[in-house]
Amino acid sequence: MKFTLLKSDPLSKARAGFLETDHGVIETPIFMPVGTAGTVKAVHQHELINDIQAQIILGNTYHLYLRPGLEVLQNAGGLHKFIGWDKPILTDSGGYQVYSLTEVRKIREEGVTFRSHIDGSKHLFTPENVMDTQRVIGADIIMAFDECTPYPCDYRCAKKSMEMTHRWLARCCKRFDETEPLYGYNQTLFPIVQGSVYKDLRLKSAEAIASFEREGNAIGGLSVGEPAEDMYAMVEVVCGVLPEHKPRYLMGVGTPANLLENIALGIDMFDCVMPTRNARNGMLFTKDGIINIKNKKWEQDYSPIDENSDLWADRQYSKAYLRHLIRSKEILGAQIASLHNLHFYLWLVKEARKHIVAGDFYDWKNKMVVKLETRL
Amino acid sequence: MKFTLLKSDPLSKARAGFLETDHGVIETPIFMPVGTAGTVKAVHQHELINDIQAQIILGNTYHLYLRPGLEVLQNAGGLHKFIGWDKPILTDSGGYQVYSLTEVRKIREEGVTFRSHIDGSKHLFTPENVMDTQRVIGADIIMAFDECTPYPCDYRCAKKSMEMTHRWLARCCKRFDETEPLYGYNQTLFPIVQGSVYKDLRLKSAEAIASFEREGNAIGGLSVGEPAEDMYAMVEVVCGVLPEHKPRYLMGVGTPANLLENIALGIDMFDCVMPTRNARNGMLFTKDGIINIKNKKWEQDYSPIDENSDLWADRQYSKAYLRHLIRSKEILGAQIASLHNLHFYLWLVKEARKHIVAGDFYDWKNKMVVKLETRL
Numbered sequence: 001m002k003f004t005l006l007k008s009d010p011l012s013k014a015r016a017g018f019l020e021t022d023h024g025v026i027e028t029p030i031f032m033p034v035g036t037a038g039t040v041k042a043v044h045q046h047e048l049i050n051d052i053q054a055q056i057i058l059g060n061t062y063h064l065y066l067r068p069g070l071e072v073l074q075n076a077g078g079l080h081k082f083i084g085w086d087k088p089i090l091t092d093s094g095g096y097q098v099y100s101l102t103e104v105r106k107i108r109e110e111g112v113t114f115r116s117h118i119d120g121s122k123h124l125f126t127p128e129n130v131m132d133t134q135r136v137i138g139a140d141i142i143m144a145f146d147e148c149t150p151y152p153c154d155y156r157c158a159k160k161s162m163e164m165t166h167r168w169l170a171r172c173c174k175r176f177d178e179t180e181p182l183y184g185y186n187q188t189l190f191p192i193v194q195g196s197v198y199k200d201l202r203l204k205s206a207e208a209i210a211s212f213e214r215e216g217n218a219i220g221g222l223s224v225g226e227p228a229e230d231m232y233a234m235v236e237v238v239c240g241v242l243p244e245h246k247p248r249y250l251m252g253v254g255t256p257a258n259l260l261e262n263i264a265l266g267i268d269m270f271d272c273v274m275p276t277r278n279a280r281n282g283m284l285f286t287k288d289g290i291i292n293i294k295n296k297k298w299e300q301d302y303s304p305i306d307e308n309s310d311l312w313a314d315r316q317y318s319k320a321y322l323r324h325l326i327r328s329k330e331i332l333g334a335q336i337a338s339l340h341n342l343h344f345y346l347w348l349v350k351e352a353r354k355h356i357v358a359g360d361f362y363d364w365k366n367k368m369v370v371k372l373e374t375r376l
Numbered sequence: 377m378k379f380t381l382l383k384s385d386p387l388s389k390a391r392a393g394f395l396e397t398d399h400g401v402i403e404t405p406i407f408m409p410v411g412t413a414g415t416v417k418a419v420h421q422h423e424l425i426n427d428i429q430a431q432i433i434l435g436n437t438y439h440l441y442l443r444p445g446l447e448v449l450q451n452a453g454g455l456h457k458f459i460g461w462d463k464p465i466l467t468d469s470g471g472y473q474v475y476s477l478t479e480v481r482k483i484r485e486e487g488v489t490f491r492s493h494i495d496g497s498k499h500l501f502t503p504e505n506v507m508d509t510q511r512v513i514g515a516d517i518i519m520a521f522d523e524c525t526p527y528p529c530d531y532r533c534a535k536k537s538m539e540m541t542h543r544w545l546a547r548c549c550k551r552f553d554e555t556e557p558l559y560g561y562n563q564t565l566f567p568i569v570q571g572s573v574y575k576d577l578r579l580k581s582a583e584a585i586a587s588f589e590r591e592g593n594a595i596g597g598l599s600v601g602e603p604a605e606d607m608y609a610m611v612e613v614v615c616g617v618l619p620e621h622k623p624r625y626l627m628g629v630g631t632p633a634n635l636l637e638n639i640a641l642g643i644d645m646f647d648c649v650m651p652t653r654n655a656r657n658g659m660l661f662t663k664d665g666i667i668n669i670k671n672k673k674w675e676q677d678y679s680p681i682d683e684n685s686d687l688w689a690d691r692q693y694s695k696a697y698l699r700h701l702i703r704s705k706e707i708l709g710a711q712i713a714s715l716h717n718l719h720f721y722l723w724l725v726k727e728a729r730k731h732i733v734a735g736d737f738y739d740w741k742n743k744m745v746v747k748l749e750t751r752l
Contacts, residue, residue, distance in 0.1 A: 037700075038697070039701060039709075042711070071676075300451050312422075320448060321452075327443065331418040331710055332419070336420075
C-alpha cells in the first residue's frame with residue numbers, strides 16, 4: 001500500500017491524497033460505505049461503482065465470520081470474489097460488534113468469548129485468530145483487534161482497556177507479519193488508537209500506536225455517544241501525533257458535518273452506517289440540510305428529490321413518492337434513500353477534496369457545516 | 377383500447393396478440409408484475425423496463441386508496457406520474473384485499489364497510505366509489521368491484537355471491553360509462569367472472585359477464601387454494617364462453633406451469649405476487665425447475681445464478697452469494713431474487729408467445745411444464 005499526499009490546506013490540517021492498493025487507487029479524503037455482511041444494504045454492486053462512485057467499501061469480520069463463515073469465503077477465493085467487487089475493501093476486526101451485539105461475553109487477556117447474536121453459539125476471538133480470519137476474508141486493509149470503550153467510561157477503566165488494546169496490537173502485528181495473504185494480493189494492518197475522551201490517554205495511545213509503524217493508523221472509540229466537541233478535541237490531539245505521511249482513518253464517523261470538521265483536523269478516511277441506516281428511516285442528507293421525508297410537509301411535494309443531482313434516482317423520483325414508499329415500508333424506499341445518501345456522502349468528500357486541492361477548503365467547510373445541519 | 381389476435385395455436389386454445397393502450401402496446405400472452413402500493417417490491421422502475429422488460433404493471437385500489445390516498449394521487453396527475461412509469465397500468469379493484477386483509481367488514485348490497493389494516497379507520501367501498509377511485513388512480517385498465525369467494529365455498533354461497541357480483545357489475549359499468557378519465561388518456565373496465573369451482577356457475581357467470589360487452593374480461597376467484605385441476609377446468613369452461621376477440625385476464629395466477637397451462641386454455645393476461653413474494657423467501661424459478669436457494673446444497677455453489685440468462689444480475693451474482701444474502705435477510709437478496717424471478721416470468725411468456733407464433737406451442741408447453749415443476 002502506498003499513500004501519497006497531494007496537497008494540504010493552508011488554514012486547516014485538511015489534506016488530499018492518494019492511497020494505492022492492489023485493488024486500485026483511493027482518492028482521499030474518502031468515505032467508505034459500510035457493507036457489514038458482504039452487501040451495502042439495499043444497494044447493488046454496480047450502483048456502488050456507477051451511481052455512488054464508491055472507491056472502497058467496508059466488511060465486518062464478526063458478521064462475515066458467523067455468516068457465511070470462513071469455509072465459504074475461503075473457497076470463494078475471498079470476500080472480493082464472493083460478493084463480486086474488485087475494488088478495495090477494508091474489514092473492521094469485529095471488536096466493536098463483539099461488545100455491542102453479543103449478550104454473553106467475557107473479556108480476558110487472551111481474548112473475548114461471546115455468543116453469536118444469530119444462534120447463541122459460543123466463539124472465541126483473540127488478536128491472533130482475528131488476524132487469521134481477516135487473512136481468509138482477504139480485505140486490502142484489515143484492522144487490529146481492539147477493545148472499544150463505551151461512553152461514558154471512567155478514567156481508570158479507559159486506561160486499563162487502552163493498555164490491553166496496545167498489548168493486543170503487539171500480538172496482532174506479530175501474527176500478521178508471520179502470515180501471508182492467501183489470494184495473491186497484499187493486505188495491510190491498521191492499528192487503532194483508543195483512550196475514550198481523555199486527552200492524556202489519547203496522546204499516549206497515539207504515541208504507542210504510531211510506534212508500531214504500520215502503513216496507516218485508525219482512531220476508534222469515538223462517535224459512541226460523546227459530544228461532538230469531545231470527539232473533535234480527541235481527533236485533534238491524536239492527529240498531532242500520528243505521522244503525517246500515513247493515512248488516518250476515523251472509525252464509525254459520522255454526520256456530513258462531522259466528516260468536514262474531521263477532515264479539517266487531518267482525517268483521510270471515514271466509515272459510518274448513518275447514510276444507509278438513516279436512509280431506511282427516511283432521513284435524507286442534502287447540500288442544503290437534512291430532510292425527514294416522513295414529514296407531512298413533503299406529502300404533496302412532487303419535485304424531484306434533487307433536480308440538480310448527477311444521480312439519476314434523485315432526478316427521477318419525487319419527494320412525495322419517496323415519502324409514500326418510506327411510510328409504507330416499501331423496499332424501494334430503502335433502495336432510493338440509500339442510493340441518495342451514499343451518493344451525497346461520496347459527493348461531499350469529493351467536493352472537500354476539490355477545495356483542498358484548490359486551497360479554499362477552510363472557508364468552504366465553515367459555510368457548508370452550517371447548511372448541512374439545517375433541518376429542512 | 378384495441379386487441380388484435382395475431383396467431384392461434386393449432387393444438388390448443390393458446391393465442392398471441394397485441395393489446396394497444398394509450399400508454400403503449402402490450403404483447404400477449406403477458407405477465408404483469410404486481411406493484412401493490414405503487415412499487416413492484418424491491419425493483420426500480422428502470423429495472424422493470426430495461427432488465428425485466430415489463431410491459432404493464434399492476435396497482436391495487438385498496439392499498440393506494442389508503443396510502444398515499446386519493447388527494448396525493450390526483451394532485452400528482454395520477455399513478456403513472458406519481459411513480460414515474462409511463463407504460464400501461466392495471467388496477468385491481470380492491471375487492472380481494474377488502475376480504476383478505478381487513479378484520480372487521482360487513483358486506484351488504486350497497487357495498488362493503490371495512491376497517492383499514494393500517495390504522496383501523498372505517499371505510500365504505502361501493503361499486504360506484506371504486507370506479508371513481510380508479511378514475512383518480514388513472515390506470516389504463518381498471519377492474520370491476522366484485523366479491524371474491526374463498527375456497528372452499530358451498531354452492532349456495534357461491535351462487536349468491538356471484539349474483540351480487542353481477543349486480544355490482546351493472547352498477548360499475550353505469551358509473552364508469554357516466555364518468556370521464558381525468559388525465560387525458562383512455563381507461564377501460566374489465567368485468568370479472570366468479571362462481572367458485574362450480575362449472576354451471578362459471579358458465580352462467582361467463583355468459584353474464586360477456587353480455588356486458590366490455591373491451592376485455594377477467595376471471596377471478598381462482599388460485600385461492602383449490603387444486604390446479606379445478607382451476608384449469610373452470611378456466612376451460614369460462615374461455616369457451618368469453619369472446620375470442622377480446623383479451624382474457626386470469627387474476628392472481630400463478631406458478632410458471634400454471635401460466636403455460638392457462639395460456640393453452642386461452643388466457644392472455646396474468647398477474648401474481650408469487651415471483652416477488654417467493655423471491656424474498658429464496659425461491660427461484662428457472663428454466664430447469666425450482667431452486668430453494670436457502671438449501672445447504674447451494675452453500676458453496678459459486679456458479680452464477682444463471683450463466684445463460686440475458687439478465688445481468690443472473691450472470692453477475694453467484695448462487696452461494698444469493699444464498700448468503702437471503703439467509704442473512706439482506707435487502708440485496710430480495711432485490712436480486714425479485715429481479716431474477718420477474719425476469720424469468722417475462723421470459724417465459726415471451727417464449728410462449730414465440731412458440732404460439734411459430735405454431736409449436738403445445739409440444740413445447742408439455743415439455744416445459746415438467747421441467748418447471750422439478751425441484752432442483
